[in-house]
Amino acid sequence: MPPMSISEVARQVGLQSSAIRYYEQIGLLPPAHRTSGQRHYDTSVLYRLAIVNRARQLGFTLDEIRQLFFGFGKVTPASTRWRALSEKKLSELNNLMDGIKTMQRLLRRMMTRCHCETMDQCGRGIFRSGKCLPITN
Amino acid sequence: MPPMSISEVARQVGLQSSAIRYYEQIGLLPPAHRTSGQRHYDTSVLYRLAIVNRARQLGFTLDEIRQLFFGFGKVTPASTRWRALSEKKLSELNNLMDGIKTMQRLLRRMMTRCHCETMDQCGRGIFRSGKCLPITN
DNA sequence: CTCCAACTTAAAGTCCACTTGAAGGCAAGC
């Protein structure tokens, strides 16, 4: 297997070269081997980046992904690492969902129950009672 | 009703003074009356800010809130404005929900189905097949 | 008169995940 250039790696994992340099910079990838300044990679970087991509798809931040790689004892199995982080993320996502559901409920209420003529009138209703009252009040 | 200072308004609507200045700066609030440089407000600003707060709670960006105020013909009723923007926002929220559900599904699959020992092994599985394969493979 | 709190402005900083730009290096092909 010949070593790959940065753009070849980028192509294979569907990232931009600049993103890969950035990942190296923030310590998500180890410093690449260089010949006369230019980075060369072997296949292991593809696996590393596959994990990064998957983790991003799961909603993890780069910081959390760093935890995944470096935040555990060396002997901690990958599956254990995933489980620990996934549990936290799942509860975050649950909270996020609840927030969104609240927004949807309020939006639907606003759509059906607001009959205000002017924004000022609407604002008065919201300020006084938290609700947008019908014009008849 | 005596006019209020910016910090009094901030207190009543639960914002920081800097946020109110910022809203004025981006045109969400009209320029306030000033006596020797200092802003003074009457109650109408409370209504305006009640709407801004409510709209933010509903997931609208400041830009969308500006639409709510200024993006319609002068005679367009408030209720019509809300409905137009709410419909758009509801579909955005639906997309967001779908994304989150996908993440949750994938996270749960990852938690139950990943039995990898090393991250490298895990990455290989993801890279080759998109899945994190059991150690037996 | 002095001090303090509250106000003013403009500019810069924050977070996140990058991208873009400037300025330059290196190898191959013509």
Added chain:
DNA sequence: GCTTGCCTTCAAGTGGACTTTAAGTTGGAG
């Protein structure tokens, strides 16, 4: 020897919604 094309670094820009900072003004209490 020149162009082309890919690479390098470092610094700065992006977006959204503000906050923070610096430097200065105003009004009132003591």
